[in-house]
Amino acid sequence: MxxxxxxxxxxxxxxxxxxxxxxxxxxxxxxxxxxxxxxxxxxxxxxxSTTGALVLIALDLCDEAKRSVETSDHLRTQLQEYLADAAKARNEADELKRERDRLQREVQFLRAKFPPEK
Missing domain, CATH: 3.30.160 (Double Stranded RNA Binding Domain)
Structure with missing residues (x-):
């Protein structure tokens, strides 16, 4: 501290x-x-008056602070959604890569089992 x-x-x-x-x-x-x-x-x-001016400025600053908090909360929520979407897309990409690899192995197996005729 x-x-x-x-x-x-x-x-x-x-x-x-x-x-x-x-x-x-x-x-x-x-x-x-x-x-x-x-x-x-x-x-x-x-x-x-000076006091009146200070009160008006305090109200304006409170409004700015509240709106900033709301904006940051909104941005935080958006960021969390984007991160969730990115994680989902990453998982889908990984799943598609695994499927591609499985299909490539199957093609290799079938080519070995049934070689092309010359």
């Missing part, structure tokens, strides 16, 4: 001290992204 580190962020004019196991640069980048989103939302909607 990684050691927790403390990272200081400034978001929407307020300072936050975050305890995290993530790298400082990663947490700072997240904080800057959030701060930028708050500034942009408040610039486009001057009547929205």
């Amino acid at each position: 990684n050691a927790k580190r403390k990272v200081r962020l400034r978001i929407a004019g307020a300072d936050y001290l975050i305890a995290t196991e993530e790298s400082e640069s990663y947490v700072i980048a997240l904080g800057q992204e959030l701060d930028n989103r708050v500034e942009e939302l408040m610039r486009e909607n001057p009547h929205v």
Whole structure:
């Protein structure tokens, strides 16, 4: 387990001290992204308070996260189906190879038993 580190962020004019196991640069980048989103939302909607902006952004981020989970679940299901199809195709190919080998042996046996006339 990684050691927790403390990272200081400034978001929407307020300072936050975050305890995290993530790298400082990663947490700072997240904080800057959030701060930028708050500034942009408040610039486009001057009547929205800082708290309101943060709530709207939180809702948007929750929506993005939920949709990402749904997408990844869907992709995981598709991948499992593709893997099952590939396994089935591999089994069918193996079965066809065994049948081909059996037929080749039968042809060799019949040729040996009934050689072609010259």
